[in-house]
Amino acid sequence: MKKKMILTVAFAALLAFSPLTAFAENIDQKIEQQNQKIETIVKNEQDAKNYLAKLEEEIAQIESDYQKTLSEKVKNEKELAELNLRIEALKTKIEKRNDQLESQARETQTSQDQSSILAVMLSSESISDAISKAIAVNTLVSANNDILQAQKADKEELDQAKISLTEKVEIITKKTQELEQKEQELAEAKLDQNVKINEISAALATETAEKDKFVKQKEDAEKKKQAELKAIAEAKKKQEALEAQALKEQQELDQIVKDAETAYNQNPTPAPSGGSGSNSGNNSGTTPTVPSNGWLSPLSIGLVVTSPFGPRQDPTGMSGSYHDGIDFAGPSGSPIMASKSGQVVAAEFQSSAGNHVIIKHDNGYYSYYLHLSSTYVSVGQNVAAGEVLGGMGTTGNSTGVHLHFGIATGLWSGFVNPAPFLGI
Known part of the structure; x- marks a missing residue:
């Protein structure tokens, strides 16, 4: 009687699932690694965006400061223009005073020693007339002195105003240039940061695509696992059928052996004489x-x-x-x-x-x-x-x-x- 082959489901399952299990674990590790990479990239991207927002705030602040400085510069330039008008007025005023002084000087020189009080008094017809002429001369001299003092004061005021306003304009101009330079630097940093964010976004897209590939592999492995589970279940059914058939054949075989043993016991074969060996x-x-x-x-x-x-x-x-x-x-x-x-x-x-x-x-x-x-x-x-x-x-x-x-x-x-x- 020919014996039947019986499937060993446990052995088949071990062969089927060992590589699948190892593959699934390897895929899970790769997906986890991709998740960690994505988390790092997302964090870097968020850091870059935060830094970009900070740059934009600084640029906005600088632009605000720049506008204020420009307003102050315009104001100072307006004051400088007004000062220039005052300067022109003072120049005109000074020129007129100079003309007046020169005229009075000529009159004094051409008069009959009117600049001398003694000569004025001697030429006077009376004491009253002498006193009047002396007073006139003295008044003229005093007026000239007043004009000279006014000229001096106006010149000092003019010089001081020009120095103060010039310094102020220079400071404002320098501050404006510094703000322009800072704004330029921040604008370049902003452009660089935008490039970095684009690079990070590209890296994120690449790593996400890589993760999607591994997820797809895992899904395919899961489908294969389910297919093999189904195959093993079918093999188990076949095994149960074979085991039932084997049990039936074993029972038939046991019956044959039992019949043979009964027949042998009923008619044993006699031992030959001179046989060697022991039957102990x-x-x-x-x-x-x-x-x-x-x-x-x-x-x-x-x-x-x-x-x-x-x-x-x-x-x-x-x-x-x-x-x-x-x-x-x-x-x-x-x-x-x-x-x-x-x-x-x-x-x-x-x-x-x-x-x-x-x-x-x-x-x-x-x-x-x-x-x-x-x-x-x-x-x-x-x-x-x-x-x-x-x-x-x-x-x-x-x-x-x-x-x-x-x-x-x-x-x-x-x-x-x-x-x-x-x-x-």
Whole structure:
């Protein structure tokens, strides 16, 4: 009877989800990294905008100060213009006074010694006339002195006004130039900041697009995950159907084994005379048949072949397309016996063979007993034909309880068909 392959959903799920899980975690990390980059860029952009707003406030303040300064400059220039008018008026006034002084000087020079009070008095006709002429001369001199003082005062006022206003205009002009320079610098800084904001906005757009790409990858991975979940669910349904079929076949196989064991117990095969080996490990209490070539049956019950030696597709897909032994059916825990005496060279667990025993015989052959539930012997131990090596099981690469029995000319090499050795 050919055994059915049973799907292992846990193993399939592990294979399916391990790379998907790692991929999802990697994508999540990339998205988080992009979020951090975007947060940094947004912060930089906000800082740049805040700085730009500050520049605009400073520019507005400078423009306000500039306008005030210009107004003050216009006012001073107006005052300077008025001062210039006053200066022109003073010049005219001074020129007239100069003309008056020159005229009076000429009159004094051409008079008959009128500048001399003594001459005036001597030329007078009377004391009264002399006094009058003296007073006149004195008044003329006094008037000239007053004119000179007024001229001096006006000139000093004019000079002081010009100095004060000139200094004021120079200060205002300098302040205006400084404000113009500052406004120019701030305007350039504003332009630079606008360029920086544009660069940051471009970087933000790039990083956001990169994030969108990763988000799309995550969405695609999620879709793939859901598709594989669906496939696994379908595989699980198939597994349940196969398990039900396998259970049915196992029950049929158990019944065959039970019928064979009943038939064997009802008509046991007599032990031949002179047989070698010990049956101390034979739980059935009978001695296995010894063919003419000296090889015993590895089972105390009848041999029910479930998979012969030769070409065969491995049910699990893990052991190739050639069966290098014979599979015998039997109940779990059935005693497995040495087919021929020899030395145990392997008694261990291996992922494919499961719990197994290998015996080296004196005729150069090796016998193999695979998928045991447990082993009762150890490496280096000498065993006799018929001695119990372990119990029948389904460990390793196995889809059900059975014994894989093999014969080879070397360790894991040179396998031959065991059937002729067992007489089957």
